[in-house]
Amino acid sequence: MLEIKNLSKTYGDKKAVDDLSLTIKDGELYAFIGHNGAGKTTTLKAIAGILPFESGEIIINGHSIKDDPLAAKKEMAYIPDNPDLYGFLKGIEYINFIADVYKVEADVRKERIEKYAKLLEIYDDLADPINSYSHGMKQKIALISALVHDPKVILMDEPFVGLDPKASHILKELMRKMCEKGATIFYSTHVLEVAEKLCDRVAIIKEGKLLKEGKMEEVVGDDSLEEVFLELEGEKDALEIN
Amino acid sequence: MLWKLIKIRLKSRFSSFGTSKKKKSSKGKIVGMAILAIYCLVVFFGLFGALFDSLALFLNSVGLDWGYFAIGFVLAFVVGFVMVVFLCYQELYQAKDNELLMSLPLKPKDILLSRIFSVLLFCYVMEALVLLPCLVMYLLKYSLPVLGIINFIILFITLGLLIIALSSLVAYIFALIIPKLGRLKNVVTIVLFIAVFGLYMWGVFALQSNLINLLYAGVDLISAIKDVAPTIYYLGLAVTKGDMLGLLLNLLVFVLPFIIMVYVLSHNYVNLANAKPKIKKRIYRETKIKGNGAMSALVKREIKHYTSNAMVTLNALAGIIFEVIVLILIIINLDKITMVLEIEELRPYLLAAALVVIIYVSSFNIMSSSMISIEGETLYILKSLPLKTKTILWSKFLAHFVVCTPLGVVVAIILSFVLKFGILEVIALIFVPMIFTAFIDLLGLLMNLLKPKFDWINEVYCVKQGLAAGITIFAALGIMFLIAAIYIWLFSGLDINLYVILVSIVFFVLDILLALILNSWGVKRFESF
Numbered sequence: 001m002l003e004i005k006n007l008s009k010t011y012g013d014k015k016a017v018d019d020l021s022l023t024i025k026d027g028e029l030y031a032f033i034g035h036n037g038a039g040k041t042t043t044l045k046a047i048a049g050i051l052p053f054e055s056g057e058i059i060i061n062g063h064s065i066k067d068d069p070l071a072a073k074k075e076m077a078y079i080p081d082n083p084d085l086y087g088f089l090k091g092i093e094y095i096n097f098i099a100d101v102y103k104v105e106a107d108v109r110k111e112r113i114e115k116y117a118k119l120l121e122i123y124d125d126l127a128d129p130i131n132s133y134s135h136g137m138k139q140k141i142a143l144i145s146a147l148v149h150d151p152k153v154i155l156m157d158e159p160f161v162g163l164d165p166k167a168s169h170i171l172k173e174l175m176r177k178m179c180e181k182g183a184t185i186f187y188s189t190h191v192l193e194v195a196e197k198l199c200d201r202v203a204i205i206k207e208g209k210l211l212k213e214g215k216m217e218e219v220v221g222d223d224s225l226e227e228v229f230l231e232l233e234g235e236k237d238a239l240e241i242n
Numbered sequence: 243m244l245w246k247l248i249k250i251r252l253k254s255r256f257s258s259f260g261t262s263k264k265k266k267s268s269k270g271k272i273v274g275m276a277i278l279a280i281y282c283l284v285v286f287f288g289l290f291g292a293l294f295d296s297l298a299l300f301l302n303s304v305g306l307d308w309g310y311f312a313i314g315f316v317l318a319f320v321v322g323f324v325m326v327v328f329l330c331y332q333e334l335y336q337a338k339d340n341e342l343l344m345s346l347p348l349k350p351k352d353i354l355l356s357r358i359f360s361v362l363l364f365c366y367v368m369e370a371l372v373l374l375p376c377l378v379m380y381l382l383k384y385s386l387p388v389l390g391i392i393n394f395i396i397l398f399i400t401l402g403l404l405i406i407a408l409s410s411l412v413a414y415i416f417a418l419i420i421p422k423l424g425r426l427k428n429v430v431t432i433v434l435f436i437a438v439f440g441l442y443m444w445g446v447f448a449l450q451s452n453l454i455n456l457l458y459a460g461v462d463l464i465s466a467i468k469d470v471a472p473t474i475y476y477l478g479l480a481v482t483k484g485d486m487l488g489l490l491l492n493l494l495v496f497v498l499p500f501i502i503m504v505y506v507l508s509h510n511y512v513n514l515a516n517a518k519p520k521i522k523k524r525i526y527r528e529t530k531i532k533g534n535g536a537m538s539a540l541v542k543r544e545i546k547h548y549t550s551n552a553m554v555t556l557n558a559l560a561g562i563i564f565e566v567i568v569l570i571l572i573i574i575n576l577d578k579i580t581m582v583l584e585i586e587e588l589r590p591y592l593l594a595a596a597l598v599v600i601i602y603v604s605s606f607n608i609m610s611s612s613m614i615s616i617e618g619e620t621l622y623i624l625k626s627l628p629l630k631t632k633t634i635l636w637s638k639f640l641a642h643f644v645v646c647t648p649l650g651v652v653v654a655i656i657l658s659f660v661l662k663f664g665i666l667e668v669i670a671l672i673f674v675p676m677i678f679t680a681f682i683d684l685l686g687l688l689m690n691l692l693k694p695k696f697d698w699i700n701e702v703y704c705v706k707q708g709l710a711a712g713i714t715i716f717a718a719l720g721i722m723f724l725i726a727a728i729y730i731w732l733f734s735g736l737d738i739n740l741y742v743i744l745v746s747i748v749f750f751v752l753d754i755l756l757a758l759i760l761n762s763w764g765v766k767r768f769e770s771f
Contacts, residue, residue: 073628082619127527
């Protein structure tokens with residue numbers, strides 16, 4: 001379970017996240033949507049322990065990221081929007097590095113690497129240096145390294161960017177299955193159609209503030225998520241193209 | 243557009259001296275930079291000044307003043323070329339923003355020239371290290387016509403163009419060959435560098451140790467230059483006599499290759515800069531996976547990073563290469579070392595001398611001073627993993643120590659054997675440099691924590707030109723001189739070996755202090771990034 005309580009984060013004078021509170025329960029697939037610069041990545045990085053924040057609290061499976069960051073981080077995995085990985089390592093070396101840090105047993109990691117790498121069709125390329133990979137391939141390696149330690153909470157920033165259609169489909173299936181097994185997934189996206197079909201709940205933010213949050217069907221109602229989003233952002237009329 | 247590109251390049255280059263977030267440079271920073279610059283100037287002035295002092299006296303006495311400046315310019319050319327050629331390759335063909343710039347509506351010639359300008363500035367600094375002492379040492383004894391001094395300045399400026407033209411040509415050949423080498427490219431680059439640098443070192447040593455003999459034998463040779471390479475003769479005349487024909491002839495020699503180089507390269511630049519290494523695809527075959535502890539995994543990752551790019555290795559671990567050269571020199575000069583052993587008066591100083599050699603050489607290992615900056619855009623990985631900040635920082639310390647210590651121990655054992663040291667001396671020769679290595683390691687890491695730069699364009703710059711790297715290397719060398727000076731001025735009556743023990747204790751205490759700072763301030767600082 002992931003709890004965000006009154007989270008605020010400022011960059012200089014600009015409030016990137018403003019008093020944000022959300023609770024994402026075990027087994028929930030939760031979409032986090034908003035404009036560019038709305039504060040999605042800042043929120044995700046604060047949860048991942050990458051960015052310090054001024055006020056509020058973030059609890060991951062009972063562990064505060066502020067007070068007990070190690071225990072909190074052990075429970076989760078973070079996949080960034082731009083997979084800048086260690087280009088000097090081979091794909092397999094990078095995954096093994098992450099598995100070493102999370103102390104994943106050799107036989108368990110072997111089984112997981114094989115399973116996910118074959119599923120994402122990157123198994124044959126694991127011996128190549130990450131520098132030689134395409135954006136999509138790096139994204140797949142980031143994904144495998146996130147899943148290799150079987151996290152309970154998964155944070156994803158725009159996970160579908162750069163993936164080919166087949167890999168996108170597989171990822172959606174994987175996300176669903178992981179949630180069925182009890183994992184919590186909190187991810188930001190601009191692909192509203194996918195979020196609408198895939199997610200249990202959704203939160204919409206604008207300029208760091210929560211505009212709306214709730215079960216997908218309650219938020220969307222009879223409209224589409226795109227329509228709701230544009231209406232909440234006050235841009236539905238402005239976007240009409242002549 | 244060219245000027246805008248140059249401005250961006252210069253901004254990127256100079257912002258490497260710090261975090262680039264603060265607009266105003268603090269007074270302390272400016273004073274620090276000034277002290278560093280003066281220190282560099284004094285060291286290099288001393289090095290080349292002594293050489294030119296003897297040269298000026300001798301060549302003036304035999305009426306070959308033109309030969310003095312000819313030698314000065316040839317030496318500046320060699321130093322400039324050796325120092326610039328690998329930088330040229332990195333800057334022209336390996337920059338991270340090549341693809342971005344080429345996707346914009348910019349002429350390849352403008353991109354090329356903006357990059358060349360950046361290298362040219364560095365080249366002028368290298369030239370100045372030789373030609374400034376050359377001019378000053380001459381003017382302290384003799385005089386030059388005003389036109390001669392003006393010609394000297396013009397030739398100084400245009401010599402840079404010739405150096406860049408030839409360096410670019412060699413870099414062009416590298417860019418053609420290296421992508422074809424695939425996985426061997428790092429090894430080949432390092433071997434190539436050692437060969438070029440070794441040749442240069444051999445030349446400088448030969449010149450310095452046999453200068454007068456060489457000159458007596460070489461008076462005829464210098465005179466013969468008139469016939470064999472008249473442009474060099476006229477270059478000398480352009481400076482000593484203000485000869486305009488000499489100036490024009492050399493301008494042609496210096497500038498024409500540059501113009502041709504720019505023309506040729508700008509027509510091939512896009513293809514060359516985009517050439518990808520031809521790595522033969524390897525199909526992954528499952529191997530036995532062996533788990534490591536977090537610390538071990540972190541240390542291995544650091545070592546892999548610093549050995550994956552030849553230029554990064556060469557810049558961060560130059561001390562290891564110098565240690566190899568020291569080993570070769572010991573073997574070559576075994577007979578001379580044996581002769582020294584027979585001089586009884588020198589015997590008490592041998593341990594201190596051996597320590598100075600090992601510590602001096604290893605102070606060029608500045609790996610830890612860029613270990614924070616080199617994380618660059620991937621810093622988020624470490625910060626998102628369940629790792630204590632202390633573990634991350636100490637893994638960096640350990641990686642530096644593990645890489646830099648073993649060869650020093652080998653040199654120490656061989657030197658001990660050659661110098662016929664007793665067991666206590668052997669122990670001192672192995673462990674005292676370790677104390678110093680730990681000091682440089684910690685100092686570099688703390689300096690980089692103080693002055694990190696994560697938005698670098700090329701990781702070689704991050705290793706080579708960060709403020710932390712500069713401070714660390716010059717602090718190490720400065721401390722060496724300080725230790726020697728303190729002994730000579732204050733403790734010359736004291737037993738040298740006792741002094742070595744005292745200095746070692748001081749550095750051991752400093753190591754502990756720096757370690758405490760790393761564990762307190764260092765941890766907080768890293769967590770603030």
